[in-house]
Amino acid sequence: MSDSDSKRDLMAIDDVSDELAGLIDWGIDFKHGSDINYDFKPLDGMSIGSIYEKPSTRTRVSFEVGVSKLGGQPLTLLSNDIQLGKSESIADTAAVLSRYLDGITYRCFRHDDAEELAKHATVPVINALSDLHHPCQAAADLMTIAEHGESVNGHIAWVGDGNNVFHDLLLAGVALGHDVSYATPAGFEPDESVMSRARSIAADTGSSISGSNDPVETVSGAGVIYTDIFVSMGEEHVEGKFDAFRGFQVNEELVSHADPDYLFMHCLPAHRGEEVTDAVIDSPNSVVFDQAENRMWAQMSLLTYLCNEAAWHTYRDLG
Template sequence: MAEATMEEMIASLKGRDFLALDDYTPEELLYLIDLAIDLKKKQKAGEVYQPLKGKTLGMIFEKSSTRTRVSFEVGMYQLGGHALFLSKNDLQLGRGEPVWDTAQVMSRYLDGIMIRTFEHRRIIELARGATIPVINGLTDLEHPCQVMADYQTVLEHKGRLKGLKIAYIGDGNNMVHSLMMGAAKLGMHISVASPEGYMPNAEVHRASKENAARTGGSVYVCQDPKEAIADADVVYTDVWASMGFEEEQQEREKAFRNFQVNEDLVKYAKKDYLFLHCLPAHRGEEVSEGVIDGPNSIIFDQAENRLHAQKAIMAALM
């Protein structure tokens, strides 16, 4: 990308929110992925790059996390800024203060907000009230920062994204919603296999298909793992009971018993398939040890790239 074009892209992204991948064009998403790869190279080379020097990110955690907290906090430090951890017990939000009021006040103190929460409506309300960028660290509907890291990792290993097939086997949750939209935006083919009663959100499915029609990609949802995984370049799964659904564990184990990603299932994928999992993983449940710890697994490259992908998002928006 030419320098002038990069400057134009930075100008167009500055001050925006990062709530859902559907808010961004394919060109903007590819720019952010390229920026993440560049920032990763800088960090590996020991090059100091601090475009956010003197800036502060407020990190609201209404859901706990390992990777999200560490990657955002370290990322802000590496970019020259400061990250402030705020649990639900640290804020008046937990005691009934309107989201709008919290957003207005935090906008007077901070340069950006990252929130990891439950209802997607909550992050939309926060963004409407804030005058600074709001970044989605996870909601029950979307997990866009994770998917930016996922597709960065695939690009690094495969050398391209457009035209690749990704198969997702498991719960039709926030993870697959962002994967579907990201694949559609980037001209990829995604096939999803989920059991009846646990299919992806119908509106996200529709919107993803509309985007795929414009980029040459495709979105397919079924209930047969073998059908979904056939000739896949990338195989992805997630826990059967996401945070907040732990009480359904036994019920979900029965529903998902034929949806484990194991050595028998991955035989239907391409031999050089990549295995991804957003972690934490339950070995022996949604994925066998032989797959997640096998030669096709790149889960720790994927986890590392949360740092670099989020640095790119923060640097561009803040």
């Protein structure tokens, strides 16, 4: 098991902002690597437990397959399978699971719960999605942009809710030197504490951040256009939220203001006909399925880095 004095957790993508470029390059190298990948098993003998409070397609499959490819044993724990937060505290669950596992991923509703689990676990904990952050998605997003880097001319434009996906896209984007612009309806702006962290990172990298309530202004000249569903899982009770997003659909008229070679991105699942039209998501500019695949490769880099950093460096040196 990991040494609790040196173990690292991933709660938000800026936890690894200094290493992010290397983590993404590692994922790209491994994805397109040589036969050495078949023999490189940095998680051999390790068990990685993944806790799910929310249903998942991409997160569950990408972690299970990714851990297996790295030689580890994936263990999926659904909310009804364990006593987390019910008859057992998060702290006690963290202590118990740390005795069995070499790493934990946690897809949860409340970010505070992810922080609590990480605080009391003695093995690395990865936030696989919370209401405030989605770092694994951001790692995959920036990996996808890097793979298409030669054709990206312009800033990253976000259109929609200032939500968890945008928070980490912003933090990752400015960490890697991208300019980021966003358009949200009034009242749905990103979290101010996240914005403060992003501005601090941008000041170091020379990136710019701009926000408005006008999607056309935001996407004008963009090299990347990114959106997400307007009403996230667990927010169905928020009255009138969907109505606030009228005029924010990413459609052919809106994307006509971007660079002609723009990339269209979406973390999926998409509600076609709501936040995006079929014509856009199925267009040659769309890289949404590259993003989905890259969840696995980016997470494999993160898992190796957090659970066996020496092996991560060894493979990077070989590459």
